[in-house]
Amino acid sequence: MNSTSRQRVLLFIFFSIAIVFILRLAMMQLLDDSYLRSAQENVLQEQTIYPARGLVYDRTGELLVYNDAIYDLMVIPEQVKELDTIGFCKVLGITYGDFIARFEKIKRGVGYASYRPSVFEKQLTIPIYAAFQEKLFDFRGFYVEVRTDRKYKHNNAAHIMGYIGEVTDRDIEKSFGYYRMGDLKGISGVERSYEDVLRGKKGVRYVLVDSKNRTQGRYKEGMYDTAAVAGKNITLSIDQKLQELGEQLMNNKLGSIVAIEPATGEILALVSMPTYDPNLFVGRQRGNNYMKLLRDPAKPLFNRPLAAPYPPGSIFKVLMSLVGQQEGVLSPNTTYGCYGGYHMGGLTVGCHPHGSPLNLRGAVAVSCNAYFCNVYRTVIDNLMYPNSETAYKKWYEHISSFGVGRKLGVDLYGEGTGFLPPSTYYDKVYGRYRWKSSTTISLAIGQGELGITPLQMANATAVVANRGFYITPHVVKAIDDKPNPNPEYNKKHWASVDTPFYSVVIDGMQDVIERGTGRIAAIPGITICGKTGTAQNPHGKDHSVFFAFAPKDNPKIAIAVFVENAGFGATWAAPIASLMIEQYLTGNHTTRKYLLERMLKGNLIHRNDTATAQTIKH
Amino acid sequence: MIQQQPKPSSIDWLTIILYLVFVLGGLLCIYASVYKEDHPFIFDTSMNYGKQAIWIGISLFIGILILFVDEKFFYAFAYPIFGISIFLLLAVLIFGTTVKGSSSWIEIGGFRMQPAEFAKFGSALALAKFLSGFNVKFSEKKTKIIAGIICFLPMLIILFQNETGSALVFAAFIFVLYREGLSGWVLSIGFIVIILSILALLVPPLYIIIGISVLALLFTLVIRRNRQNLLAVAGVVLAMIAYVSIVEYAFENVLQAHQKSRINVLLGKEVDLKGAGYNVMQSKIAIGSGGLFGKGFLEGTQNKFRFVPEQSTDFIFCTIGEEYGFVGSVIFILLYMILLWRILYLSEKQRYKFNRIYGYSVASILFFHFLINIGMTLGLMPVIGIPLPFISYGGSSLLSFTILLFIFIRLDSNKVNELRGAFD
Secondary structure (H helix, E strand, O other): OOHHHHHHHHHHHHHHHHHHHHHHHHHHHHHOOHHHHHHHHOEEEEEEEOOOOOOEEOOOOOEEEEEEEEEEEEEOHHHOOOOOHHHHHHHHOOOHHHHHHHHHHHHHOOOOOOOOOEEEEEEEOHHHHHHHHHHHHHOOOEEEEEEEEEEEOOOOOHHHHOOEEEOOHHHHHHOOOOOOOOOEEEOOHHHHHOHHHHOOEOEEEEEEEOOOOOEEEEHHHHOOOEOOEOOOOEEEOOOHHHHHHHHHHOOOOOEEEEEEEOOOOEEEEEEEEOOEOHHHHOOOOHHHHHHHHHHOOOOOOOOHHHHOOEOOOOHHHHHHHHHHHHHOOOOOOOOEOOOOEEEEOOEEEEOOOOOOOEOHHHHHHHOOHHHHHHHHHHHHOOOOOOOHHHHHHHHHHHHHOOOOOOOOOOOOOOOOOOEOOOHHHHHHHHOOOOOOOOOOHHHHHOOOOOEEOHHHHHHHHHHHHOOOEEOOOEOEEEEOOEEOOOHHHHOOEEOOOOHHHHHHHHHHHHHHHHHOOOHHHOEOOEOOEEEEEEEEEOOEEEEEEEEEEEOOOOOOEEEEEEEOOOOOOOOOHHHHHHHHHHHHHHOOOOOOHHHHHHHHHOOOOOOOOHHHHOOEOO | OOOOOOOHHHOOHHHHHHHHHHHHHHHHHHHHHHOOOOOOOOOOOOOHHHHHHHHHHHHHHHHHHHHOOOHHHHHHOHHHHHHHHHHHHHHHHHHOEEEOOEEEEEEEOOEEEOHHHHHHHHHHHHHHHHHOOOOOOOOOHHHHHHHHHHHHHHHHHHHHOOOHHHHHHHHHHHHHHHHOOOOHHHHHHHHHHHHHHHHHHHOOHHHHHHHHHHHHHHHHHHOOOOHHHHHHHHHHHHHHHHHHHHHHHHHHHOOOHHHHHHHHHHHOOOOOOOOHHHHHHHHHHHHHOOOOOOOOOOOOHHHHOOOOOOOOOOOOHHHHHHHHHHHHHHHHHHHHHHHHHHHHHHHHHOOOHHHHHHHHHHHHHHHHHHHHHHHHHOOOOOOOOOOOOOOOOOHHHHHHHHHHHHHHHHHHOOOOOOOOOOOO
16 A cells, blocks of 8 residues: 555544544434433432341241331532531531531541532431421432331340441441441341341432432433342241340349250340340430440440350259269269268368268259269279370360350350360469369369350250250341251251260259259249259359259250359249240249249349449330 | 744644634633633633633743744754653652552642653654654664654553553554554554454444444445455455454353453443443433533533533543534534644645654544543543543643644644755
């Protein structure tokens, strides 16, 4: 090609592009009138459609948590023009200074852009919302976004439900653009652990608004909109009636109740006292109420059943009986005498008066300290092992296999480990090879350095009830009608004690209720197997402890009750557990009126801060 | 230096008039797009339009100054100017101020300038000088390599400044190289492959086939219609259709979903309404709502409420489309085409190769800006921020385009009274 035809080729390219552009312009400006319509309606707003958060039901299908509409005042800073600032502040009830400060805050927010909506005022009250709606056209650039907040139908189970709260800047960054300023997310409890399930998926709606701030319709008939996907509903394993009774029984007391269905690991009730009304975490006062609860010396926000380490007391006698048999140093016929306690050298572990000597079943029934000290000694000083350390490690493994001293993996936030001292702990305290069974003898009766959470105790009780295994305790039974959503919660975890060794211990536990220390817990027609405990502790009077399962065959409920600084297990914990069992198994807890009355009225808050430790309810 | 003043008659007044129309029209558009009722005065220097008016003044002054510079100056100082522009580009990499994510600005006493803008005529001058030198034959490999370095070295540095748009403009020199002897195959294959790849993903295949056929028919009108040429055209059309099918197949069947989505967003096919997609959507609403005659000066509702971000700079064409409608837009495009045609026409008449190459560079650079900028506002090109020459707000850009163009006008004004023809 010669040079002039090269010039022509270039001109051809230039003009071709020009023609393409002109055709495109013709298409857009002459043939397609949707742009014109969009422009006439002229303000495009990106509105977030908040999905309804999933509802929460109890195991019987009773609704526990639902949603309530709230109204947030949003602003698109770029579109704010000729604002009657004084009038605006008046409607909102804020000062001009607040107004400026708020804009400054918005501008500093994560992900701020002048053409995107930001929250100007959260959760308008209904009167302000109404007043605002009337004048909305005066306040260009502002609009009201409808969102949902939580409502808790019953004012209880706060520690299971948890609460929702505003996302932090860190949450926003970590969520890869999902959360935005002012969004709510689960902060604790089920709301937190099932946040991904409950929150659903936000939608976006592009709306055209005219210059008077009136919505004119969808942009491009909603072509770019995405629908919000509602959160999934959750069915808890909690029995609302049982939970409610538990909280009533524990009123004016400090402590915990955990009830588990042994066969499934489903938590039936989880009481933490003092508690609070979950509805305190709803609405505009969320932040203030949170601070109040946080400063309360009785620590109502602390989830005791999951995290509080208590000296376990008598549950350890049950575990000792099982471990001793498994280790081959104990049989149902093994007999020890008790002479007011366990004596060895200068060491004495006291015991209460009872018949002597005792076999294993009898020892469980009367909770003989001396007997279990002997068992512990034979386990640790077992000649099968080269030294106490090795024997202790074996013992540690056994106890640990019941879920003691470690997190079980419950689907709630804030689970604690409790404390089961490893052999290295004693190495540190006494030096290696310088401790033996007598040094650590208090472990035999569940005292000493031990700490067990009520959840762990209920779980260990479930192992006994199941004759050897547990399923990790959990509170969610179904998600959107799909049962057992988490395969982790279908697995059986076998403790290291073989099934045949359980029967004698269970018989002993039955004796506890029928003729032992726990007679007060007996319910006619139901065979309960239980054990009282009176846990010495450094914080004052002994804790009243009781754990049990029922019925004996094919158990439906395993329960652990801790009442702090309340004295004997039989006085408070056992009757409370008994009423709970009765309620769960028969649906009725009023057959023993005197007992119920006594429990409901019992006020065991000995401290001066009675006022704050009262259950905070509104 | 000021020895030979150009006679008024030797200056190409058509180009000057077009330049003035663009610059003043641009000022009106900027005025409309950032207009505020409380600042109605167009020379209000607190507003962008006031600032632009000052820049127009400065540009005109410098432009006129250029007309009085000896034309040999540009030939003699082509390499030093190129050297300085490269130096500035490198300096920016080290001392640059970051504006909107790109570190291409240099700040001197409150004034910001973008060396990338000035590198354009630096490269144009250097390329012209190099290719017009004695014994330089484009057919030689060495020549091609050096020419390539002159064009692509600044491009590379600018890419490091994160200014993809400005860097891309240097690809315009391909047109110049083509004119000077680069095989047409390089140009056409490269160009066609790019266009077809984009089209294949954007438009249903049937439209592409129709489009290709129509263009092929148009093409046969400008070439000699002998049998050989017609067969070649037919072959090319078939090859293109085959290529489009392959691209489409590969896109659908080879790439994974997220890769497809990324490409779709880049192509504007999947709208990312929160990012760059927002600008394009608003820009399309603005232009599309203009209708046949437009909404009139200062009547564009889209710009009144300031929906199109960057409207006075990269999206200035929205104002034209919205306020002057289809008629106004087409007139603008045609005027732009006349300018390009005029520059190419004048270039071919130059006695000196230097002048011609420089002229082609000017036209190619202007065309490339036109292509990418307007393509972007119409949603045909990905969002790449480069200004529309003479129209967009921005001092650096206006000044550099003025210098670029006026050097050519100056060079051209000598063709009549110069007879030496030493380098032709």
